[in-house]
Amino acid sequence: MTAPLSRYERVARKVQADGRVPALSVALHRADREPWAFTVGESGNAAHPLGPETRFRIGSVTKTFTAVLVMQARDEGLIDLDKPVSAYLDVPAHGDATLRRLLSHTAGYQREPYGDVWDTLITPDAAKLVAELDRAERVLPNARRFHYSNLGLAVLGQLVAKVRGGTWEQVLDEYVLTPLGLRATTVTTPRQAAIGYVVDAYSDAARPEPPIELAGVAPAAQLWSTASDMAKWAAFLASPERIDPDGRVLAAATLDEMRWPLTTTDETLWGAGFGLGLILVPEGRRVVHVGHDGAMPGFLAGVYGRRGGEGNPGALGCAVLGSSGGAGQINELVHELLRLAVELDPAEIRPWRIAPPAPTAYRSVLGRWWSEGSEFVFAWHDGRLEARLADAPADRPPAVFAPLPDRPDVLRTVSGRETGELLRLTRDDSGEVVRMHWATYRFRRFQDGFDGGPASAGPEPVPAG
Incomplete structure (x- = not known):
């Protein structure tokens, strides 16, 4: 094992142990190396022990897929990001919110659909989600500030399904999962699924969390996947020209647009922001991590790609998936692994070569x-x-x-x-x-003033006295 891989494994093992995560799966994708994956712990699924093919809920990382579906439809002229929801969906309320505002969580929609969905674990189907929009609140004025909303992304998912003439699940598979070869990413619960747990804070006991199918809210948080699939997805979000060179899924310029900051998530810290459906985490020195965190009962996920910076080989993506809903170290590990990847194993320095002169x-x-x-x-x-x-x-x-x-x-x-x-x-x-x-x-070739005169031709100084 090389020194970098040994270091990656050590930090992953430490997070699993310190965070008391029943099962942890991590993966790195980069343009110049074979993909790396590592697992530690137990899946809780006796028929399918923990391994690279173990599936985890990725929660809100699902939103990045819905955002890409929206941008695909925009690029094809099916929708306009600056038109209101009501232009595409027959909604009973809040139809003036634009698609752009919903993607950036600045439309003011309340966080969840109507009802105590995380208490009852019952979510509305697609039709009811839209029909009950008048029972949900507009908790803030449009464009006032960032306010995270599962409801907003769920509405967008149903909107793009309607303009495509299918279900969100069908559209996702046809337009994203199949073209990118993300075969381990599914809407339905796979047989290789890990069990998600709530780990007791005061003992080593852990309680399996109940499964939940999100129905109409699926576009916000439904998906299952492997760390390897998600590391590739993160690499796509950061470097689409490497993962999808023909732009079959999305043009590189469109992902540039998605990564442009539209809001900060904290008015004083400016430590993270949102573009169009993507979380942006600045790392300093013109480096940014782009992707999303995810949570579902018993699961946490961090999926990010790294853009910019010395030693970056391109298509550098990382995923950390865990079967505990309370280990925040999972979300920090993804950023640490991306930093270590360029520090311990930087990209080769390409030699300069003579090129043709300028025209x-x-x-x-x-x-x-x-x-x-x-x-x-x-x-x-x-x-x-x-x-x-x-x-x-x-x-x-x-x-x-x-x-x-x-x-x-x-x-x-x-x-x-x-x-x-x-x-x-x-x-x-x-x-x-x-x-x-x-x-x-x-x-001009010389320094001049706004009147066109050269800066070197100032007036003679007036003699003193």
């Missing part, structure tokens, strides 16, 4: 330019024009430009600083670029 039309753009008293560097790397502040940290991504069709002197900023804005090139009679305008701000 002739853009060679006079390269180099240093000034705007608003700040110096920028324009360069050509990886077949594209880039720009960054001259003193920007090395880990800050550059702005990237792409020319408009049939207009090589007008380029769109496709990522980084000023995304969406135009860069316009002005040439002299010889064809050299002598001036540029980016987001309408003037760029």
